[in-house]
Amino acid sequence: MRRPGAAPVPRPREGDPGAGAVISLREAAVSYGERVVWQGLDLDVRPGEFVAVLGPNGSGKTSFVRALLGRQPLSAGTLTVLGRPPREAARHLGYVPQQAELSAQAMLRARDLVRFGIDGHRFGPRLRTAAVRHRVDEILVSVGASAYADVPLGLLSGGERQRVRIGQALATDPRILLCDEPLLSLDLNHQRAVTELVDARRRSHGTAVVFVTHEINPVLGLVDRVLYLARGSHRVGTPEEVLTSESLSRLYGTRVDVVRVHGRVVVVGAPDDPATPPHHAQQPEEVRP
Numbered sequence: 001m002r003r004p005g006a007a008p009v010p011r012p013r014e015g016d017p018g019a020g021a022v023i024s025l026r027e028a029a030v031s032y033g034e035r036v037v038w039q040g041l042d043l044d045v046r047p048g049e050f051v052a053v054l055g056p057n058g059s060g061k062t063s064f065v066r067a068l069l070g071r072q073p074l075s076a077g078t079l080t081v082l083g084r085p086p087r088e089a090a091r092h093l094g095y096v097p098q099q100a101e102l103s104a105q106a107m108l109r110a111r112d113l114v115r116f117g118i119d120g121h122r123f124g125p126r127l128r129t130a131a132v133r134h135r136v137d138e139i140l141v142s143v144g145a146s147a148y149a150d151v152p153l154g155l156l157s158g159g160e161r162q163r164v165r166i167g168q169a170l171a172t173d174p175r176i177l178l179c180d181e182p183l184l185s186l187d188l189n190h191q192r193a194v195t196e197l198v199d200a201r202r203r204s205h206g207t208a209v210v211f212v213t214h215e216i217n218p219v220l221g222l223v224d225r226v227l228y229l230a231r232g233s234h235r236v237g238t239p240e241e242v243l244t245s246e247s248l249s250r251l252y253g254t255r256v257d258v259v260r261v262h263g264r265v266v267v268v269g270a271p272d273d274p275a276t277p278p279h280h281a282q283q284p285e286e287v288r289p
């Protein structure tokens, strides 16, 4: 499913599991009290790899991202990020949160948000203002947001705002980019623009991407692997391995059909399946079961 001409992503050496991984989980679990959200998770994410995290509401996608950020302790197993406990690696992570409440940021300009991304991390107060301004300009160019650099966020469209948020996340030149539902409420053109931006970054810089999404189709041609969470269990593999009727029927414990129509995946019969979310606005060309 990889796009023609796309650069290959580095693979680990045979017999050397976890070698070179930027994220490594072993027998990992997250629970809240008695409730096990997911468990037994083994996963190595390599530099430049694009991993989509799928699953119905409440399956633990955000808990997974929070664990990577060091904000959610595991209830079992181990997790290392860049070979360290996640908290110690936080400055190497870029994070695009779910569309944040805008009210607190509405008056900020796009360039202010990107500058916060820089000021909060490795660029200390010693960096001269002109250098910071130059860096902010560079980032805004790289995400295609220069034209509205001085416009308050409250006046930008959802897609424009998402570009700026990705710019903020990339401001510290992170080795891992975590995106939590970055496509929510974007139209198809903006979905494409945002996913291509993220894909270009991992190819040019080897940045690993963990991308939480309800909708696999906008990233189907880009992702290397899928982590599919459901009912306290999970599947990890390529989209071809995970997004099959057999694999998802076993995961959900009920009959689920996966069909491919014009290159798009449609999941039929899964309770609250992430490929065809009932609670998100559908685009006109969306293929429905």
Ligand SMILES: Nc1ncnc2c1ncn2[C@@H]1O[C@H](COP(=O)(O)OP(=O)(O)OP(=O)(O)O)[C@@H](O)[C@H]1O
Binding pocket: 032, 037, 055, 056, 057, 058, 059, 060, 061, 062, 063, 064
């Ligand atoms: N701090 C918490 N304390 C108790 N339960 C929690 C806590 N955080 C999350 N949960 C529960 O854990 C489950 C997984 O939540 P999480 O937000 O990780 O799921 P999700 O897959 O991101 O969901 P959604 O798609 O709806 O955003 C949910 O049932 C949620 O109610």
